[in-house]
Amino acid sequence: MTTTTYPNTQQLVSSALTIPQINAILQPLTLGMLGLLVEINSSAVRVEWPKEGAPFVSTPDDDVCFLKCVPEDGEYNKVRDKAVIQNDDDAESITERFSYTRIWRITWCLYGPNSTDRARAIKSAIFEVDYFLDLLSLSQLFPISEYGEPVRAPENIDGQWFERVDYDVTMYEFVVETIIDQSVESMEVKTFERSGQFADFTVTGT
Secondary structure, three states: OEEEEOOOOOEEEEOOOOHHHHHHHHHHHHHHHOOOOOOOOOOOEEEOOOOOOOOOOOOOOOOEEEEEEEEEOOOHHHOEEEEEEEOOOOOOEEEEEEEEEEEEEEEEEEEOOOHHHHHHHHHHHHHHOHHHHHHHHHOOEEEOOOOOOOEEOOEEEOOEEEOEEEEEEEEEEEEEEEEEEEOOOEEEEEEEEOOEEEEEEEEEOO
16 A cells, blocks of 8 residues: 655555556566566566666576566546545544556566467466466456467577567556545535525534
8 A cells, every 4th residue: 555645634545556566466476477486586587677777688598587567548547436435433534435447568578498488378377377366366456358479579689589579468457545534514504685694504514
């Protein structure tokens, strides 16, 4: 959860994943999908755009996967559902609850002699293995059922051909955001006619 405090002291609490958070979720999952040992900072699955600069492989014989997670615009992320909830433990406040769908483009860029089969393994794991789908759902991530094919695109680098395969998947993230507002305890209502004030009464919030 991420909390943002506004100048009027209201706080927006959001379940939306940050880039480091979604990277931290998908990097070990990718290692598992490839049947590799799941370890922190593995050189076999690397997150793109690290602080040290653009990552790359040493030789065409190195099997390395690069992971990239990018939010995307689309039809579903434009709709937000709103609900207002009276707080039982605080009669003077209400909670506004917003829910919406966020769209992620997850890209795996695989280099190495086994890149084609490793891309196939990632695709099969995402759409066929409940274990990985269950782990993704715990983070409110849900791959959409479009079975795109990995794209083989060998790359010539310094006179050497590097095997390369790109594979990407769209995932939906279910996001919930809440903000607490102070409710109105009472409000004075005055009505007037030409001759002057006609009525003066108070409406309470109960």
